[in-house]
Amino acid sequence: MSIPEPPGVERILFTGEEIRRRIAEVGAEISRHYRDKDLKLVAVLKGSVYFLTELTRAIEIPVKIDFLAISSFASQRSSPGVVRIAKDLDEPIEGEDVLLVEDIVDTGLTATYLLRTLAGRGPNSLAVCTLLDRTSRRLVDVPVRFRCFEIPDRFVVGYGLDYRQLYRNLPYIAVMKPGALSTQSGAPRNLPRSSE
Numbered sequence: 430m431s432i433p434e435p436p437g438v439e440r441i442l443f444t445g446e447e448i449r450r451r452i453a454e455v456g457a458e459i460s461r462h463y464r465d466k467d468l469k470l471v472a473v474l475k476g477s478v479y480f481l482t483e484l485t486r487a488i489e490i491p492v493k494i495d496f497l498a499i500s501s502f503a504s505q506r507s508s509p510g511v512v513r514i515a516k517d518l519d520e521p522i523e524g525e526d527v528l529l530v531e532d533i534v535d536t537g538l539t540a541t542y543l544l545r546t547l548a549g550r551g552p553n554s555l556a557v558c559t560l561l562d563r564t565s566r567r568l569v570d571v572p573v574r575f576r577c578f579e580i581p582d583r584f585v586v587g588y589g590l591d592y593r594q595l596y597r598n599l600p601y602i603a604v605m606k607p608g609a610l611s612t613q614s615g616a617p618r619n620l621p622r623s624s625e
């Protein structure tokens with residue numbers, strides 16, 4: 430039995446099956462790349478959690494995990510992309526091979542901030558792995574080493590991604606209907622353009 434699509438959903442972009450198949454490929458790639466290394470996956474709460482659990486199951490080498498959470502002030506026009514760490518990692522990363530696991534890299538501001546912060550802690554290596562990549566909206570260059578899917582300039586939900594904290598548990602990734610996205614303050618930064 431499948432969950433009925435919520436009314437705000439326009440169409441499914443990637444099914445659960447497609448997502449799992451792609452994550453298996455990326456997991457294999459990561460296993461090859463980090464063979465004989467001290468790999469730690471650092472996931473950004475909350476959106477990356479669904480991706481992280483599937484990804485770790487697809488990685489065949491020993492791996493540690495840790496989490497951090499950020500508060501974003503990015504929807505405020507006065508301070509675009511300003512984030513701060515709301516929950517830090519539990520353990521140091523010095524000397525470890527760290528892979529930052531993101532749900533989506535959009536403007537790239539969040540990942541850039543996190544990479545800068547983590548780089549200051551002396552990891553042996555530092556790279557980015559993201560489920561979704563929306564390069565069309567990039568404001569700063571981010572070295573994305575592993576990515577599952579490139580997506581169009583539309584707001585998406587599901588598989589960990591939320592709209593106002595909802596829809597994370599959808600077992601697929603879906604495009605939201607533009608009409609379902611509020612234009613009031615607090616609206617997502619990447620509202621679809623009016624031409625869409």
Ligand code: IMP
Pocket residue numbers: 476510531532533534535536537538539540583584585586590591592619
């Ligand atoms: P960036 O700093 O612009 O790269 O934004 C990254 C963060 O914005 C992500 O980690 C998400 O939390 C959020 N975000 C960006 N695009 C979407 C989307 O289409 N759906 C849900 N969240 C998004």
Ligand code: MG
Pocket residue numbers: 473474475476477531532533
């Ligand atoms: Mg995120």
